[in-house]
Amino acid sequence: MINDKVRMYLLPPLFNAAVRAGAAIMHVYKNRDDYDISLKNDRTPITLADRVAHKTIREYLGPTRIPILSEEGREMLYDERRNWELYWLVDPLDGTVEFIKGNNEFTVNIALMENNVCMGAVIYVPYFEKMYVAGRDSGAYLKEHVAPDAAAEYTYEQIVGDWTPLPLASEAGHDHLRVAVSRSHQTPETHEYIARLRAAHPDLEVVEQGSSYKFCLLAEGRIDYYVRTTQTYEWDTAAGELILAEAGGSTRTLPDDGVLRYNEADLRNPWFHCRSKYCKL
Template structure:
């Protein structure tokens, strides 16, 4: 268990790293001709912004002397990381396809993992200047109009100023809102939605890219999210903690088990998420 002093040192590190990464990402985002897009071994795209964000976060969080497992450092062997009791789980640019499309639906995901469970988390949505963060011991929060800052060095006190506890909503939406990925749906996704609509015929389906879906669930802006295509542990760790601390849940689909982290394979199972207000 981390002490209060440790949490109040490490959460600002993650928060400031996200703001700094957001700055470098938006700088590249404004120059589409310089994206330098390549395709990784898993056939997903990577851009200059992914690489720059990864390098920046790695350098900044390196001050903590806690190891980092990042999407852009995925080649790390299981034998090297299996014994870690504390490490950072990072997706330096979640929603690369949305970044390339130019729709602003991309995030920076940073989670601190203790005994392979998230205990601190930050998700920053730089294009819309919203940041979501969580300390497992004190709850989940949202701040708006938080500008990217290449020199961010905020303290715990400054971070908590004007922070809104999550969820923001007070009740379920009517009709309920169901989120799906904007770029990664399958036939199973739509079959699941059809079954949901038998119970909730007026349900609205909302497409949304990146881990921002977890934030919308935590806010109470949407009630449900189904994912039946590949994701990795860095796609979900921060979002799961933020959503769970806001009263929601993330479970594997269809067997409804808790997600596990730092596995030999970093692939997640399919999963569903429910907000605090999702009716049974």
């Protein structure tokens, strides 16, 4: 089991890798004529920003000697990773579609997994300069004004010095239910699910949002509920699930109300739904 000393040692690499990747992404984002967009085997897009962010994270976390399972390394065979006790689970650019659209809703997700359980996590939102951090049984926090920096070297003391515990007390007690859905990935099942919720909550507000930033808004308490009935992968959820859980929320699979499992032979998640701490559903 990871002890507090090891956690303090690994938090700066986790944090700094995300900030550096965010800098690489923003450099590409400002040059929209050079995204170099192509399609992966599953017909989802990949850009130059995905590739440079992956390279940045891989190089920065390399000295930890902890293996990396990344969206951009998804071809790794199950037999190669099935017995890993400790690994980084990474989505170097979550929300590639939002990145291409230019709506600023994209993130860097990095989770530290021990025996396929997330023990530490960050989600960095480089455009908004917001970093969300969580450690298992240690709480979830928001650190603002974290500018993208290709040479980021935050110390442990600098990271924890002025962060804000989650959820935000100011977001307690909404007068109507706020439900998040993916901005770019909705299906008839999504719409049917929302319709059932609206029947019980006529004043329900639907919030369309891209990337794992939805988990962050749930952790803050700005959103109450999130339903996902389209395909996601393990790297899309691991960091966000821990940040939300440590902020008092929950993530459960649909329709069986189970838990998300990690380092499976098939890296695709089942459908799931999430509740914030303040959710009244």
